[in-house]
Amino acid sequence: MTKATDMRSLLRLMAWLSPAFPVGAFAYSGGLERAVADGLLAGEHGLSDWIAAVVDHGSAWNDAVLLNEALSAHADAGRLHAVAELAEALAGSRERHAETMALGNAFVEAAGAWPADVVGLLPQTVAYPVAVGAVAGAHGIAAGQAIGAYLHAAVSQLVSAGIRLGVAGQRQGVAVVAELEPLLEAVAQRGAASTLDDLGSATIRADIASLAHEIQGTRLFRS
Structure with missing residues (x-):
């Protein structure tokens, strides 16, 4: 990859996964709001551990695993539809499903400013990591870079949610992002070498918080 191509990939990832990209990620907390309400975490360190x-x-x-599969399959409509179906099925709650599908659909629409044939290969509705992976693959972006940028955006959004929920201040939030940088690098590298056999999670409290948020009364976020 030439320096010019590498720079273009960086610029596109910065645009697509920027907080200003019109996907509406700011409206979701992934269950973090309920976890805070239930006293499952507090302060900068609690927020960092949760994320x-x-x-x-x-x-x-x-x-990360789903994104890697979609990136690898960006030219194969059959594989793309299969991983899109799997990603939707893996949404562990109604709100998690609404979040990933809304973000994915908004991403595909907004990313149309960078035309690519892959848009015609994707299903009409698609989960967020599949959308990002497919579009990144179509533009020749390396898996590790795409996954790293995706995870960084996800962490930044959770930190922003934590700040809005009063868990941490802005400087503390920045410190959390800095603290998690080595983890993001390691998970991005692991994700880039993953297959669908590596899917699996063990964050039961986070999953329950996402489910419980559905019946929460006063709230700032949609998930």
Whole structure:
């Protein structure tokens, strides 16, 4: 890969996974809001530990595996439809399903500013990691870079949610992102070498929090 191509890949990832990209990620907390309400975490360290578990052993890890499969299959409509169906089935709650599908559909629409034939190969509705992986693959972006950027965006969104929920301040939030950087690098590398056989999670509290958020009364987030 030339320096020019590498720079273009970086710029596209920065655009697609920026908080300003119009997918509406700011509206979701992935169950974090319920976890805070139930007293399952508090403070900067609690927020960091919660996010680390989600990335290393939870839904974010599964997203990395699904993204890698979609990136590899970006030119194969059959494989893309299969991984899209699997990704939708893996959503562990009604809100998790609504979140990943809404973000995925919005991503495909917004990413149309960078035309690619892969859009015509995807199903009409598609989960977020599959959408990102397929589009990244169509633009020749390396799996490790795409997964790393995706995970960084997910962590940044959870940190932002934690700040809005009063768990940590802005400087503490930045410290959490910095602290998790080595983990993001390691999980991105692991995700880039993964297959669908590596799917699996062990974050039961996070999954229950996502389910319980559905019946939470006053709330800031949709999940």
